[in-house]
Structures are given as C-alpha cells and as structure tokens.
Amino acid sequence: MNAHTSFRATDFSATMRQRQWADASPQAMLCRRVIDETHDVKTFVFSAASDRMFCFNAGQYVVLHLMIGGAAVTRCYSVSSPPTRPLDLHITVKRTPGGLVSNWLHENLRSGDEIMTEGPLGSFKFDGSPNQKPLFLGGGSGITPLMSMLRTLTDRASDLDVRLIYCVRSPRDLIFRSELDALAARFPNLGVTCICSRKDSSWAGRTGRVDGPMLLRLVPDLGERTVYACGPEQYMKTLRDGLGEAGVHTRGYHEESFGGDRGGVAPDLESAVLSSVHFARSGLEHCCAPGETLLEAARNCGVYVPTGCQQGICGTCRVAKLSGEVAADDLGGLTPEEKSAGFVLACCSRARGAVLLDL
Incomplete structure (x- = not known):
C-alpha cells in the first residue's frame, strides 16, 4: 500500500467516525416508518436527523424524551434492529393498558x-465471541434486544450454535413470528422454540412455564451455554430459579428485565426527615422530605439526572455516591461491580443521613 492510499483510508475512517451516532447526549431522530407487528405491538423505524449512522452494541437501549400533555416524560426502549444495519434504528413497543408512553407512541407517533x-446505553451487550454457544431466552416483548442480537448473528452468517426460546401468553402475542420462522429455515445452526404459557386451540406448539426441567429438555447442553435473557420481572424470577435448579453458573448469565413493581417498599421516614443530599460539582445542598428519592432531590435543586424507567431497572439514572448511606430498592439496574464502585440509582435510592453525590 502506498502513502497516498494509506492517507485516503485513514481519512475515510475519520469521516466514518464523525458520522457515527454513538454518544449518550440527547439527539434528534426522525421517524421513517411504523410497522404493525401484532395486535398491540408496533415497530418504529428511525433515522438520525443529523444524517449520522447508528453505532451501538446489540442488546443496548435508547431513552426517548417526549412531551405528553405538556409534561416532559422519558422512557427506555431496547433497540430491536442490529448494529450491522447502521442507517436506521428500530424500537419495538408493546402497548400496555394504562401505559402513558406506549399508548402515546401507538396513537401519535407517525x-x-x-x-x-x-x-x-446499557450494559446488556452481545459481543459475538467465537467461543460462545448463545442461548437467548425471551419473555413477551423481552424479545426486542434479543432480536437485535439474533439479527446481528444472521447478518454476519455466523456459524455459532444458537438457540432461542421465546415464551408468550398466546400465539397472537408472538412478535417477529414470520421472521423467526424464516431465519430458522435459512440457518441450520439456529434453533427457535416458541412457547405459549396458556393453552390455545390454535396452537400446536409447546405450552407451559419455562422452568428448569423444561430448559434441560429443550437444551440438554444448557451448562455449556452463554445465556442472554430478557423479559418481565416475574418471568425473569422464574427463569433465574429454573437456571439455578439446572446448575447454570452466573458467570455465563446475562439479563435485562423490565416492568414489575418495587413491592411498595416503605421509606424509613424518620431517617428521611433528617437526611440531606449534597451535590459536589453543583455546589448545592438539599434537605430531603420524608420518602424523597435522590432523583426527586436533584430535580428540586435543578440538577439534571438522565432517567428512563424510574423503577430501578434500566440503570440510566446511575450516579456516583462519594460518601454517605442510602436505602435502595432497585430491580437489578446496577451490576455488582457498579455497586462496589459506589454507584447508586437516583430513582429508587433515598438518603440516610448526609449523602454526597458526584453531580
């Protein structure tokens, strides 16, 4: 390769990097198309308004910033398209009864x-290691980040031994059903099993709960697999219990959960009255009201904290705690390593005494 060719290659790489949409700062996206997937699920196809290409890891999510009824609202949605198709980005949204954002998107976004x-954003990522035997376990709309992973593998014509077990309530709830059938027919190294938790006269496939015995029947080499799981919290709990019964090691297990309830954990009102939050970089201090979260304290001071699910799941509101103690009731939004490093989730943590945050 001569010097002129080398310069042109370097120049091209720099141009590509400039065009990549790969940082976490708010950016505009343009809706290009809306696809009806099922009776209550739509896929929204976006391009970057700045004419950039999308750069992300399969499994990650984006945070939508919306104005609904005059109020600012944010929500996290997993990317369902693969990073191998960088010119557009898909999110697949299930409409939930009473769901503010999902209903608004279905009714208004065009x-x-x-x-x-x-x-x-997000640490739920698939790296496509050549030594892996991936097992994807999805419940309901938890198929969305797994679909990004699966599409990445098939786009690359990967020869990895891949299994997908996808559980829904009924046949009408199967998202991407025709695409999954087509991929399974095209790639002999891909095994797809769909399961309905409820019996249905129109369904000839498997029914029941995905527990330990079922997993071992479907995937005899379960202990050799790297597991990527996503779904509602109740599904995830059953799944974790089943994998534990089957002897799967946690080091080969990766999960993303959503939905659920923090269980109505009552704050320690006495300590909350005597608590305060100090914002190190902003130089502000806030005396906490009973039950007030760190996120609420930050908002009351005008300190910006990015948020998503506001249930302790997505990890978007992760902040570094420099000192002090908090009471937290998160649903898995932090890894053990992040907790050890002093990070807390602002949406579901409450100060116990004086707390210093790196904000």
Missing part, C-alpha cells in the same frame, strides 16, 4: 415526526 433520544 412517519415524519421528530423526537429527542439519548443513547446508546
């Missing part, structure tokens, strides 16, 4: 609309 997003 081709040509522009919204603000943050991303890519």
